[in-house]
Amino acid sequence: MKTLIRALPKAELHLHIEGTLEPKLMFRLAEKNSVNIPYDTVEEVERAYQFTSLQSFLDIYYKGAHVLITEEDFFDLTWAYLLKCKAQHIVHTEIMFDPQTHTQRGITFQTVVAGITRALEAGKEELRISSFLIMSFLRHLSQEDAFTTLAEALPFKEQILAIGLDSSELGNPPSKFEEVFKAAKQHGFKLVAHAGEEGDSSYIWEAIRLLNVDRIDHGIRCDEDRTLLDYLVNRQIPLTVCPLSNVSLHTVKDLAHHNILKLLNRGLLVTVNSDDPAYFGGYLNENLEALSEGLDMQASELRHLVKNSFKASFLKEEEKETFYQKIDTIYKALLPSESITSPGIYPNS
Ligand code: ADE
Ligand code: ZN
Numbered sequence: 001m002k003t004l005i006r007a008l009p010k011a012e013l014h015l016h017i018e019g020t021l022e023p024k025l026m027f028r029l030a031e032k033n034s035v036n037i038p039y040d041t042v043e044e045v046e047r048a049y050q051f052t053s054l055q056s057f058l059d060i061y062y063k064g065a066h067v068l069i070t071e072e073d074f075f076d077l078t079w080a081y082l083l084k085c086k087a088q089h090i091v092h093t094e095i096m097f098d099p100q101t102h103t104q105r106g107i108t109f110q111t112v113v114a115g116i117t118r119a120l121e122a123g124k125e126e127l128r129i130s131s132f133l134i135m136s137f138l139r140h141l142s143q144e145d146a147f148t149t150l151a152e153a154l155p156f157k158e159q160i161l162a163i164g165l166d167s168s169e170l171g172n173p174p175s176k177f178e179e180v181f182k183a184a185k186q187h188g189f190k191l192v193a194h195a196g197e198e199g200d201s202s203y204i205w206e207a208i209r210l211l212n213v214d215r216i217d218h219g220i221r222c223d224e225d226r227t228l229l230d231y232l233v234n235r236q237i238p239l240t241v242c243p244l245s246n247v248s249l250h251t252v253k254d255l256a257h258h259n260i261l262k263l264l265n266r267g268l269l270v271t272v273n274s275d276d277p278a279y280f281g282g283y284l285n286e287n288l289e290a291l292s293e294g295l296d297m298q299a300s301e302l303r304h305l306v307k308n309s310f311k312a313s314f315l316k317e318e319e320k321e322t323f324y325q326k327i328d329t330i331y332k333a334l335l336p337s338e339s340i341t342s343p344g345i346y347p348n349s
Pocket of ligand 1: 016019054166167168169194197245275276
């Protein structure tokens with residue numbers, strides 16, 4: 001399975017660029033920028049990264065982001081992730097960033113976007129990795145703050161494809177951001193939102209009905225509601241699931257109890273993603289390997305999940321088709337005895 005996981009071209013659709021800040025880079029930037037961080041060694045960092053909930057993670061994650069000051073810092077952060085993509089054969093990525101985490105500290109919107117997009121452009125040229133950028137609102141802040149951030153994003157519309165919603169879910173339901181999502185849609189942005197990570201299935205319904213999202217980030221609590229499950233199957237609304245994140249944040253007891261393969265085999269359009277890989281113990285391939293070990297994922301399920309990563313992306317249909325074919329060719333070459341008639345893309349093949 002490891003060989004197959006490595007060999008297949010993959011897309012990643014749920015990745016916070018601030019969540020790729022590895023301790024080594026954090027130490028280097030802290031020193032360069034004279035920013036205090038509460039750790040001196042990697043061991044101290046590892047001890048601090050024992051989370052008990054989403055909020056316990058966010059508190060540490062926002063502190064880590066304080067070391068990011070200059071455009072070069074955002075370039076270095078993004079470039080390091082793209083090199084990881086190259087090593088893991090991720091050929092397309094849709095990256096989220098949280099501008100408010102930075103603008104609140106006096107870093108300009110322009111600094112953040114310029115650093116990230118310069119790296120993404122270099123990634124296209126030098127590494128052949130395609131990418132889109134998703135700007136997320138912090139849901140613990142007000143809708144008014146989100147409107148200010150949306151206004152700041154408008155001069156960068158060429159660089160930002162979609163709008164998202166993240167941070168502390170409980171007590172901050174999608175309904176809080178209905179008006180700003182409506183405005184973002186009118187400006188032509190695609191829409192995504194975290195929902196059903198810690199929050200219950202009503203958060204997923206709200207993201208669909210009130211925010212009109214194209215995709216749900218996480219969404220694993222959909223299994224509490226049969227009507228919602230049927231709805232997600234019928235409409236093929238994608239869920240970008242992050243298994244190692246769910247275990248780290250205790251939203252799922254362990255991988256053996258994760259519902260991702262049940263959702264997949266019920267016909268939901270689920271994908272695998274790493275969320276904040278520097279904090280949750282692994283990038284995309286490690287998430288897939290963990291499913292193979294913890295849930296006994298089969299090769300045909302892996303193929304289905306990897307095809308879904310393109311199907312759920314914002315790529316054009318003809319680009320998706322090219323990747324489906326590449327996946328099938330590599331799958332057949334590595335597993336010549338496996339039937340390719342097993343479910344590939346629900347509900348057609
Ligand atoms: N920001 C970064 N990672 C997040 C997650 N898993 N949930 C909500 N907000 C986040
Ligand atoms: Zn996330």
